[in-house]
Amino acid sequence: MAERLLAVQDLSTHFFTHAGVVRAVNGVSFTLDRGETLGIVGESGSGKTVAAMSILRLIPDPPGKVVEGSIMLGDRDLRTLDDDAMRGVRGNDIAMIFQDPMTSLNPVMKVGKQIGETIRLHQNKSKAEAWQMAVDLLARVGIPDADKRASQYPFEFSGGMRQRAMIAMAISCNPDVLIADEPTTALDVTIQAQIIEVVLEMQTRYESGVILITHDLGVIAEMSDKVMVMYGGHTVEYGPVDEIFYNAHHPYTWGLLASLPRLDESEKSRLTPIQGQPPNLITLPAGCPFTPRCPYRREQCRDQWPQHEDVGPEHGVHCWIPEEERLTIRADLPMFKESAA
Amino acid sequence: MSLLEVRDLKKHFPIRTGVFKRTTGHVYAVDGVSFDVEKGETMGLVGESGGGKSTVGRTILRLTEATGGDVKFEDVDVMRASRTQMKSLRRDMQIVFQDPYACLNPRMRIRDIVGEGLKIHDVGTEAERKKRVSELLDTVGLNSEHAERYPHEFSGGQRQRIGIARALALNPKLIILDEPVSALDVSIRAQVLNLLEDLQNEFELTYLFVSHDLSVVKHISDRVAVLYLGKIVEISDSAVLYDMPQHPYTEALLSAVPIPDPHTERTRRRIVLEGDVPSPANPPSGCVFHPRCPRAKEICTTAMPRLVATGDAGDRHEVACYFPARFPTGGRVVSDEPLVDALPVEAG
Numbered sequence: 118m119a120e121r122l123l124a125v126q127d128l129s130t131h132f133f134t135h136a137g138v139v140r141a142v143n144g145v146s147f148t149l150d151r152g153e154t155l156g157i158v159g160e161s162g163s164g165k166t167v168a169a170m171s172i173l174r175l176i177p178d179p180p181g182k183v184v185e186g187s188i189m190l191g192d193r194d195l196r197t198l199d200d201d202a203m204r205g206v207r208g209n210d211i212a213m214i215f216q217d218p219m220t221s222l223n224p225v226m227k228v229g230k231q232i233g234e235t236i237r238l239h240q241n242k243s244k245a246e247a248w249q250m251a252v253d254l255l256a257r258v259g260i261p262d263a264d265k266r267a268s269q270y271p272f273e274f275s276g277g278m279r280q281r282a283m284i285a286m287a288i289s290c291n292p293d294v295l296i297a298d299e300p301t302t303a304l305d306v307t308i309q310a311q312i313i314e315v316v317l318e319m320q321t322r323y324e325s326g327v328i329l330i331t332h333d334l335g336v337i338a339e340m341s342d343k344v345m346v347m348y349g350g351h352t353v354e355y356g357p358v359d360e361i362f363y364n365a366h367h368p369y370t371w372g373l374l375a376s377l378p379r380l381d382e383s384e385k386s387r388l389t390p391i392q393g394q395p396p397n398l399i400t401l402p403a404g405c406p407f408t409p410r411c412p413y414r415r416e417q418c419r420d421q422w423p424q425h426e427d428v429g430p431e432h433g434v435h436c437w438i439p440e441e442e443r444l445t446i447r448a449d450l451p452m453f454k455e456s457a458a
Numbered sequence: 459m460s461l462l463e464v465r466d467l468k469k470h471f472p473i474r475t476g477v478f479k480r481t482t483g484h485v486y487a488v489d490g491v492s493f494d495v496e497k498g499e500t501m502g503l504v505g506e507s508g509g510g511k512s513t514v515g516r517t518i519l520r521l522t523e524a525t526g527g528d529v530k531f532e533d534v535d536v537m538r539a540s541r542t543q544m545k546s547l548r549r550d551m552q553i554v555f556q557d558p559y560a561c562l563n564p565r566m567r568i569r570d571i572v573g574e575g576l577k578i579h580d581v582g583t584e585a586e587r588k589k590r591v592s593e594l595l596d597t598v599g600l601n602s603e604h605a606e607r608y609p610h611e612f613s614g615g616q617r618q619r620i621g622i623a624r625a626l627a628l629n630p631k632l633i634i635l636d637e638p639v640s641a642l643d644v645s646i647r648a649q650v651l652n653l654l655e656d657l658q659n660e661f662e663l664t665y666l667f668v669s670h671d672l673s674v675v676k677h678i679s680d681r682v683a684v685l686y687l688g689k690i691v692e693i694s695d696s697a698v699l700y701d702m703p704q705h706p707y708t709e710a711l712l713s714a715v716p717i718p719d720p721h722t723e724r725t726r727r728r729i730v731l732e733g734d735v736p737s738p739a740n741p742p743s744g745c746v747f748h749p750r751c752p753r754a755k756e757i758c759t760t761a762m763p764r765l766v767a768t769g770d771a772g773d774r775h776e777v778a779c780y781f782p783a784r785f786p787t788g789g790r791v792v793s794d795e796p797l798v799d800a801l802p803v804e805a806g
Contacts, residue, residue: 160643160644160645161643275734305507306672306714306715307711307731308506309714310713310731311731334644334718337718338717338718338720338723339720339723358720359720359721362719363720375648376644376647377644378648378677379673379677379717380712380717381717381719382676387652387655388648389648390645390649390651394613394615394616394646395613395646
């Protein structure tokens with residue numbers, strides 16, 4: 118069995134604002150093994166980024182606070198580590214790739230120096246050694262003329278090149294866990310294909326566990342081993358990638374899959390959107406946040422959050438609809454009819 | 459006669475540097491683009507950043523003045539229209555912008571935003587206009603009581619509906635949709651796409667749909683033009699484009715889009731292009747795509763190939779490539795001999 122790298126249990130992160138308590142993440146649990154990719158998918162405000170930032174303890178406090186849960190990295194609970202020890206974890210054990218490489222790179226520092234800085238923080242290297250390692254890393258992520266490029270500034274890099282530099286920085290200390298937050302969202306699709314290739318290559322090489330946060334189900338299908346679907350700060354469904362795409366149990370997951378225009382659709386078909394608007398995280402119902410938009414909602418949905426229910430190997434769902442009824446409803450959905458045929 | 463005819467459209471933005479703002483170069487944003495849009499159809503413009511797709515839309519409406527070329531709308535010469543002619547043309551040609559947060563004036567009520575066009579064109583009395591605004595909000599799926607609110611009270615999807623209501627106000631014939639769903643979440647995106655389709659059927663609208671998202675463009679368009687560095691490299695019926703892409707850039711673009719289906723993803727062959735899109739300020743010589751092209755040969759560096767129909771999938775499928783993929787019966791063939799029709803006139 119693969120080595121367990123990370124186990125997050127019942128994580129809740131709330132923001133205490135003047136307007137009220139924003140319940141961004143509510144009781145989220147997941148695990149990550151060596152060499153595995155966990156895709157976290159959800160729309161804006163679903164809590165996917167806050168969940169990842171909570172792992173790294175990067176939530177600004179105040180107003181934010183991890184109010185509940187445990188985050189086990191091996192046998193250490195990251196919630197109880199002191200700040201010094203946490204600094205040792207960031208970059209060294211867990212590294213992060215952000216969505217917007219321009220705002221996450223220092224504009225007035227040479228790219229090689231920025232990468233070297235991380236190395237020198239965690240490893241006992243001289244400046245020259247760190248610089249040389251930075252150049253090697255840049256070459257490894259596919260930047261031509263890495264030697265010359267290392268002494269340039271971020272503004273001299275294109276979007277794709279900057280994201281490569283971010284990846285070089287993230288892998289510089291050979292982290293066990295790599296968190297990629299919308300790593301390709303700001304990029305053109307041909308550049309996105311390049312970056313996905315680099316991330317997968319680095320993952321194979323370093324055997325990292327990757328947490329991939331994205332709203333793009335296409336990228337999820339391409340890169341993930343297992344998927345967590347989030348809505349309104351809750352995990353609504355969790356399972357291996359094939360289970361989520363071909364054996365989904367939650368009405369929100371159905372809704373997401375049905376609302377996508379697909380490049381390989383053979384004839385013009387009409388999309389089935391999810392009705393209504395995204396939830397307000399301050400006035401979330403006590404029960405399932407998807408209730409107001411769910412076509413199959415029932416009485417208890419609004420007031421009680423459904424318990425985790427196993428529906429397959431490592432496949433869980435939170436939904437009040439009884440399993441049998443769910444399968445009947447699903448059998449009538451156009452997109453599942455198609456795949457069954 | 460087509461509703462919209464675009465011929466050899468060019469927009470070169472000057473690059474000015476130094477104290478005296480001397481022009482030291484040009485950004486070739488749109489460089490010789492031609493296409494027709496028939497009444498009632500949806501024409502998709504797709505490409506990556508720097509392809510010039512948004513500039514095409516804005517230039518047609520003369521929101522920026524073209525450097526050269528002709529645009530005809532119902533046989534009226536748009537490029538040489540006077541101010542008064544332009545005013546009446548703009549009743550028929552409307553635009554919906556990408557960013558639903560930036561395109562609505564935050565200090566205006568929804569009623570005034572949607573009704574502004576009516577007021578400018580002096581349509582009806584105050585009371586009639588008010589009624590029309592309520593109707594429009596209803597048409598796009600909002601409530602008439604929303605009319606008294608301000609933009610900040612709405613979500614992204616609702617704002618985009620407001621933008622669409624504003625565009626519809628004067629019963630236009632053509633609407634240019636500039637990345638109308640790019641800023642929206644997946645579940646909301648489907649709502650807006652369906653709304654656009656319903657409106658098109660109801661009001662016999664013609665759309666020019668600009669987007670970087672191939673799946674969305676393919677879904678909504680009847681025909682698609684693929685732009686690269688200010689030039690159309692391929693144009694075809696959208697149903698044909700996915701199965702029979704002829705230009706290597708179209709092939710790469712299609713293969714790079716991840717499909718939300720793990721089985722399909724595992725078996726697909728992906729063409730990963732090397733390098734970045736070059737700067738439109740300094741486009742490559744010859745075919746603009748040749749530095750990244752897996753099929754590039756000597757001839758590709760000399761001159762841009764002409765956009766021609768190969769006849770494999772009807773006359774409406776045109777490609778600008780010396781070595782396009784051909785689809786004779788029974789498979790895909792790429793010839794080593796350059797396509798004679800694509801050679802520039804003076805050389806061939």
